[in-house]
Amino acid sequence: MSSRIEILNAGGYRSDGRRQYELRTINIDLFPQGSAADGFATLSHGLTQVSVCVFGPREAKLRSQTFHDRANVNIEVGIAAFSSSERRRRGRGDKRILEISQTLKSTFDPVIQSSLYPRSQIDIYVQVLQQDGGLLQACINATTLALANAGIPLTDFVCAVTSGVHSTSPLLDLTLLEENDLPNVTVAVMPRSGKVSLVTMETRLHVDRFEEIFRLAGEAGKIIHAEMKKAVKDRTERLVAPMQSLGRPATGENDY
Amino acid sequence: MFEFTSFRRPPETFSVSSPDNADADMDEDYEDFLESGETKLTWPGESLTSAQDYMRGHGTYVDNEQVIASVTGIVERVNKLITVRAARTRYNPEVGDLVVGRITEVQPRRWKVDANSRQDAILMLSSVNLPGGVQRRKLESDELQMRTFFEEGDLLVAEVQSFFGDGSMSLHTRSLSYGKLRNGQLATVPPILIRRLKSHFISLPCGVDLILGLNGYIWVNKHVKQNEREGEEGFDAEAVYSSRNDEIDESTRAAISRVTNLITVLVSHSIPLTDTILLDAYDWSLEQECDP
Incomplete structure (x- = not known):
């Protein structure tokens, strides 16, 4: 490593004071501020912040994009010019943006039960507000939450986490500084079945190290899952409570 | 094995009724609930019960002989059928x-209607009342002047008539209480907050009429006198398909916007809308008004 900053010091602390396996603070906001979206989520992992709006299932805008047996899932990613330390405007056709949206699409394809909504369209708009490493992980987690809020049927949550390896010691939830220096993997897991929806690497990683950090990322995904579940539960409770207290109609023909 | 010393492991099970039950009796816990009929919340990927004892309904799927929730919402059971009703979702039409x-669109012999559902609804030319007699054959001339009945952007109240093969709904306005809307304002709310009522046409004593669409669209308009709305024989096409508002005086305008704002406020606290709640809220808001 040629970096002047110590990634992991002798005391076992990382540059931002975390331990090897410690995750950054997760902040989740599921209540939209004046957005007409069907589902909404803002999620931050430390200083990485992503906001996602989900619209649909709704009538497809273009007839050419409809499928007769399933919904068309359309994902658009935008990266704010002010999101990174170096101001940079990325257009719609930017390679990086297209890559992220394509990755998101392939991650969520097996999870969204799109066959329940033939000829419709589900639009997912991802907006990156701040970047400090783990961009893809934040995008995936925020999208899961927004989809769950929109009432779109999912087979499971998708929980993603980045992990890397510093010489022989694995690290979890990398910041931008660590991500630039270390070989890293982003893993998206479905916690219930334990299936993995995405594994992606942009760096070279020693094959002997792979299994270790892959497993570790899987474990960390479960921790993130618990946090996400808690946020979804809190929101659902707040939405349902007033309906209960004001008396639900008797279950029967009145109910649907 | 790895050590996860720095992880704080959050509790795995959440339940409204008993917050501190362990993982192990989760299944039993659900069984208990299914017997007791108490409210239970769930979210995607949560195992509800065994597929051998129960049938899966909407909002669930079966994997590994387990009924698993696929949406966030309330678990409901009717005998052996388990369904999950989403806390927030688009409108699910029923006949x-x-x-x-x-x-949204005028097509040959049909209109496309946005009804907050997963697909646009379809209103056939043959399912609207046309001028000159209710039971009349549709002529080519009607087809040519479809835009004189409904234009893009027009609001209407209708009833779900049937479904097409692909699940999209067909509407009809073959009643004198259905048709084009005017003299008012639209409020949009989550469909789950609108309950099935005996009548969805509500008249508030403040001179405001409400149409609570089950799809979450609410039309708040000036009160129309009963005999004007249902003009028996004299089906006046001019009036029914007119796009021009009547004269609305200032107090009615104020009342309409007050009711719309009340709906927005109630809905932001996810309170289900009924005529009594709206009326109470209206009176309360008038009391709070202090003239300087």
């Missing part, structure tokens, strides 16, 4: 529902 919609 006979009253809906308020907006025309």
Whole structure:
């Protein structure tokens, strides 16, 4: 490593004071501020912040994009010019943006039960507000939450986490500084079945190290899952409570 | 094995009724709930019960002989059928529902209507009342002047008539209480907050009429006198398909916007809308008004 900053010091602390396996603070906001979206989520992992709006299932805008047996899932990613330390405007056709949206699409394809909504369209708009490493992980987690809020049927949550390896010691939830220096993997897991929806690497990683950090990322995904579940539960409770207290109609023909 | 010394492991199970039950009796816990009929919340990927004892309904799927929730919401059981009703979702149409919609497109012999559902609804030319007698054959001339009945952007109230093969709904306005909407304002709310009522046409004593569409669109308009709305024999096409508002005096305008704002406020606290709640809220808001 040629970096002047110590990634992991002798005391076992990382540059931002975390331990090897410690995750950054997760902040989740599921209540939209004046957005007409069907589902909404803002999620931050430390200083990485992503906001996602989900619209649909709704009538497809273009007839050419409809499928007769399933919904068309359309994902658009935008990266704010002010999101990174170096101001940079990325257009719609930017390679990086297209890559992220394509990755998101392939991650969520097996999870969204799109066959329940033939000829419709589900639009997912991802907006990156701040970047400090783990961009893809934040995008995936925020999208899961927004989809769950929109009432779109999912087979499971998708929980993603980045992990890397510093010489022989694995690290979890990398910041931008660590991500630039270390070989890293982003893993998206479905916690219930334990299936993995995405594994992606942009760096070279020693094959002997792979299994270790892959497993570790899987474990960390479960921790993130618990946090996400808690946020979804809190929101659902707040939405349902007033309906209960004001008396639900008797279950029967009145109910649907 | 790895050590996860720095992880704080959050509790795995959440439940409204008993917050501190362990993982192990989760299944039993659900069984208990299914017997007791108490409210239970769930979210995607949560195992509800065994597929051998129960049938899966909407909002669930079966994997590994387990019924698993696929949406976030309330678990409901009818005998052996387990369904999950989403806390927030788009409108799920059912035949006979009253809906308020907006025309999005005029097509040959049909209109496309946005009704907050997963697909635009379809209103056939043959399912609207045309001028000159209710039971009349549709002529080519009617087809040519479809835009004189409904134009893009027009709001209408209709009933769900049937479904097409692909699940999209067909509407009809073959009643004198259905048709084009005017003299008012639209409020949009989550469909789950609108309950099935005996009548979805509500008249508030403050001179405001409400149409609570089951799809979450609410039309708040000036009160129309009963005999004007249902003009028996004299089906006046001019009036029914007119796009021009009547004269609305200032107090009615104020009342309409007050009711719309009340709906927005109630809905932001996810309170289900009924005529009594709206009326109480209206009176309360008038009391709070202090003239300087």
